Amino acid sequence: MLKTEQQQARERILDASVQLFSQKGYDGTRVSEIAEAANVTKALIYYYFKSKEDILDHLVRFLLDNATAMTMDFIHTNIVQMIKDGRLDILPDRLHFNDNAAIRCFLENVQVYFEKVLDYLLQYRHILRIFMLESLKDSKHNTKLFRLMDFFGDSEKNLLLKTISAADQDFNYTPELLVFKFFYAICPIVSFAVYYDDYQKMSNFSDDQLRTAFLQSSRIIFGSLVSGQDILLKNNQLEKDLSHR
Known part of the structure; x- marks a missing residue:
């Protein structure tokens, strides 16, 4: 079954978070950087997750x-x-x-x-x-x-x-x-x-x-x-x- 655009966007957010957290550390990563790496808006990140800690x-x-x-x-x-x-x-x-x-x-x-x-x-x-x-x-x-x-x-x-x-x-x-x-x-x-x-x-x-x-x-x-x-x-x-x- 093909993934919807929403599912794909959510996965990109998680993948980008893993990459940035492992490279820069949790504290050193900003939500804006996750949004840029995942090619989504910050608003979309907060739609799926309450905060960076929630991720x-x-x-x-x-x-x-x-x-x-x-x-x-x-x-x-x-x-x-x-x-x-x-x-x-x-x-x-x-x-x-x-x-x-x-x-x-x-x-x-x-x-x-x-x-x-x-x-x-x-x-x-x-x-x-x-x-x-x-x-x-x-x-x-x-x-x-x-x-x-x-x-x-x-x-x-x-x-x-x-x-x-x-x-x-x-x-x-x-x-x-x-x-x-x-x-x-x-x-x-x-x-x-x-x-x-x-x-x-x-x-x-x-x-x-x-x-x-x-x-x-x-x-x-x-x-x-x-x-x-x-x-x-x-x-x-x-x-x-x-x-x-």
């Missing part, structure tokens, strides 16, 4: 809503379904699978999901770059990147926690798991997407080489959590060993 909020919602949809699809079709089938039991400190076939299936599905999320973030890496820039500033917009915590934190907005807990009440987020998810799961893939273009220029890697190397690194890191038929959420023995040093 930024729209970009946040767009990115998070799609990432949330992909994650919830993975949760329902893999984790919840495996719990219902009796192939997965969530314990306080680990995910326990009833046999090797179940854990292999889960790991394969995790990798497919991870690749899907990676490609999505790479596609919209310029939007992520804006969030990263704003998160480092002392401004009211520096919490945009941390909106991800609404999805992973222990709050009413956490659909992931609610969905898995409904299938297995033993599931819960410990402080260690929350920190791990943000700094060892979210931050690496976000940083990779944000610095992708710069790193590629410095390394002279092709798109395929760089993407493959990152995915292989993620497999190694995630694989380190696997112990037999378990995926460890907390290594109690390691904590004991470290506490006695």
Whole structure:
């Protein structure tokens, strides 16, 4: 279906905003510059968006809503379904699978999901770059990147926690798991997407080489959590060993 002139104009506004925000920063970009780059009037921008901040909020919602949809699809079709089938039991400190076939299936599905999320973030890496820039500033917009915590934190907005807990009440987020998810799961893939273009220029890697190397690194890191038929959420023995040093 062909897009209407209004839809095209709105997309041009958003595209111009992403380009200018990522180049000049949010504060350094004026609405008049967005209008000029999008070939529209300022009045038309204010017809679609209440303010420049409303444009930024729209970009946040767009990115998070799609990432949330992909994650919830993975949760329902893999984790919840495996719990219902009796192939997965969530314990306080680990995910326990009833046999090797179940854990292999889960790991394969995790990798497919991870690749899907990676490609999505790479596609919209310029939007992520804006969030990263704003998160480092002392401004009211520096919490945009941390909106991800609404999805992973222990709050009413956490659909992931609610969905898995409904299938297995033993599931819960410990402080260690929350920190791990943000700094060892979210931050690496976000940083990779944000610095992708710069790193590629410095390394002279092709798109395929760089993407493959990152995915292989993620497999190694995630694989380190696997112990037999378990995926460890907390290594109690390691904590004991470290506490006695």
